[in-house]
Amino acid sequence: MQWETVIGLEIHAQLATRSKIFSGASTAFGAEPNTQACAVDLGLPGVLPVLNREAVVMAVRFSAAINADLERRSVFARKNYFYPDLPKGYQISQFELPIVGRGSVEILLEDGEIRTIGVTRAHLEEDAGKSLHGDFHGLTGIDLNRAGTPLLEIVSEPDMRSAKEAVAYARKIHQIVRYIGICDGNMQEGSFRADANVSVRRSGGELGTRAELKNLNSFRFLERAINFEVERQIDILESGGKVVQETRLYDPERDETRSMRSKEEANDYRYFPDPDLLPVELDDAFIAAAIEGMPELPDVRRVRFSEEYALGNSDAAQLTASRELADYYEATVEEGGDPRLAANWVTGELAAALNREGSDIGQSPITASMLAGLLQRISDNTISGKIAKQVFDAMWSSGGSADEIIENQGLKQITDSVALEGIVDEVVNANPSQVDAYRQADEKKQIKMLGFFVGQVMQASKGKANPKQVNELLRRKLTS
């Protein structure tokens, strides 16, 4: 039996505003419980919400970034339900008239294929607080610091057909919201969260019953939870059972999903337009001001990188993964680094070093201009690629420019032909039997044997000999 997986994602991106969506309280993460919750966030009697303009600006930017239909008029609605961390007994969200209408993003699959994933809508809403089940003698604590934090809920079409596609889509949204500076994308702190609606069906058949997966706070968990869920549903269907519509929680420790609540237990949210807030009306001037200064979007930048810097698709994609990385790369090139060389070093040596330290590009001890200095010395043959790695390590651990390190550690490549000839002669003289063997060998074999002599010369020169010159000199000496 052929089964097809159908996945849609609901992504909650926490907007990077300084204050909350309906109050002036700070949104900073990690403060002492309930120190960043004002009367409005606490839902005290008589208080009223006032919309944060910045949150609207960010939604407009997102709309532009995914080429969506921006709704000139959107309406906040109340989603009513009781929960201790929901102070007002309702969440202010958008229901019938969201601010961002239909849009789409493109994802790049592993086989190089590009797929378009539809975004149904995106709407503004406030986050709830947190229940704390810590040391409260059997009671539950409530921290309302997060209550009222602005969220953009981004709802996709059920366009994804595998966990990998779902991850690629989530990563794409993650990349976009970070590029346009509306979300810090921090998944550990919950600034970027995804819920997945997963169902399976016989290929081409009617949509199956879906389960909504929650608690997917990393891309890895997203992929694993979907894969588990798909298998679970196929097992049920193949053994003649029925999938029930329900919300399931992913447990990363046991790598499984389990039922949280079924459709029957679901709330009737009794949505209605919030009478405390006016409809959001956007005019041309507001929209123009909101999208002014929007950075180049990742897909556009990727295409430009591959054309302007003659990079392969994979390098261009990797270098534009984040705005910071792309900026770093372009700065390196601007400071005189060769574009292809820079691409190799940024995605290679630098990425590896950052990865080792668990830091990101913003924390790199080697600035773009330092790296460009190093790359220039490779391009002008002052040092070889191998020595460059040594210089790179020194720059990483103790700073300083490439030139200083090369100078201080005497790493300059030996290009003086007299000096090189001396070293080559020494090697030739020290290895008479290999020289004889070389001279009797055919051309093909000679190429192989040359490596031995080059190695000897490099060793004798402590790696500083210019390999190209060494090659030429050796060939001449060995054949004469």
Next chain:
Amino acid sequence: MHSKSIAALGAGLRAGDYSSVDLTRAFLERIDRYDEDLNCFITLAPERALARAEAADKLIRSGEAGPLAGIPIAHKDIFCTNGLKTSCGSKMLDSFIAPYDATVVSRLDEAGAVMLGKTNMDEFAMGSSNETSHYGVVRNPWDRNLVPGGSSGGSAAAVAARLCVAATGTDTGGSIRQPAALCGITGLKPTYGRVSRYGMIAFASSLDQAGPLTRSAEDAAAILQAIAGFDRRDSTSAQEPVPDYSEQLEDPLVGLKIGLPKEYFNEGLDGEVARSIELAVDEYRRMGATVMDISLPNSGLSVATYYVVAPAECSSNLSRFDGVRFGYRCQEPKNLEDLYKRSRSEGFGAEVKRRILIGTYALSAGYYDAYYLKAQQIRHLISDDFRQAFEKVDVIMGPTSPTTAFAIGEKADDPVTMYLSDIYTIAANLAGLPGISIPVRPAAGRPVGLQIVGNYFQEAKLLNVAHRLQRESDWHLAEPLGFSSPSRI
């Protein structure tokens, strides 16, 4: 002293005839003497009031005081007052002390008015007789066996008995105008959005509006002047500039076009009340106004529409009273659900629970379109009726309430009859229009209110029309008997 207008009292204060402390003491004495019986106040703040009065006296001596400086007033207990209990007439908030002032409170505070205390009201402003208050019924100063109306019954009775010079109230379906009518005073509900709702505990957010209860239109103008205007903390407050409300008060009414909606003089209207209204309309004719019959064809749908919209909004607005963060919490809850159920069952009274249930039902999946959405559509029709009427007339007049004050207990067990008490006032809330109730000739010794409804932001016009009648007649000067002392200033 206690019968003087705000302007007269202000003149006396500025002339040094008496101080604000004197005035404040005198009114506190009157409250002490009469309020045990009337039950107008839930909370008194004598120390705070005297401290404010002293500050007002300083301001007055400095010559920088405005017209309200040193004037003793009261706030309906629906307005949050920093550091002072705000109960909203409910057991649910019996222990609630807000850490902030409502905008209405802070603006009157800045104007130098002296708050004596917080007045009684129907629980969460849900009621037309003040009988749903957790703090007991308020008695009508004209007859202790009658209700004062509601929900701003404490404010209306306090002003009528001269326990304060003026009071604030809120009006969601008539809660300023109806008690003003039943207590023989002036009550103004401004245009929706004219006065900030910040810090005013919400009943039905799209209908609630704060306004003054006073002895005269002139006094109402002075209070409105202080509280009207945009507030950045209330997104629904209007940006519309605030005019000088005293400026137009004396304008002659020659050529004023008055519309009498035939739907407001139907069979539900008490005959004596109708005659009082006609008498007042005749006065306007004498002043040069033209009177014509008009029709508000959808006004018959007002009460039904209101009892979908208001409960729907209240069911959501009152969700925050869950026993978790503030207010009443039941004893030893077994679990979360028990905490919710018992805190709300024990903390809310019957009328509030009835409306929460109606509203929850009206918003439920499968009923939303039939009730809430339909009600919102009818609301548009009702607004449209008024829009068309105001193409022909300047103001609309009619009775504020179909009857005079009824006996305590008379309608308490019959919610629908009680709801009909607001049949003429509700439409203005649904349309967001301003309305004022002023006393006209009493019927069988009981006060009768004339309602005047104006177009959006026409408060100055309403006050002008009301004031001119009060200049030509003395109905508003009638005082209930037995509240004469002390009057030593």
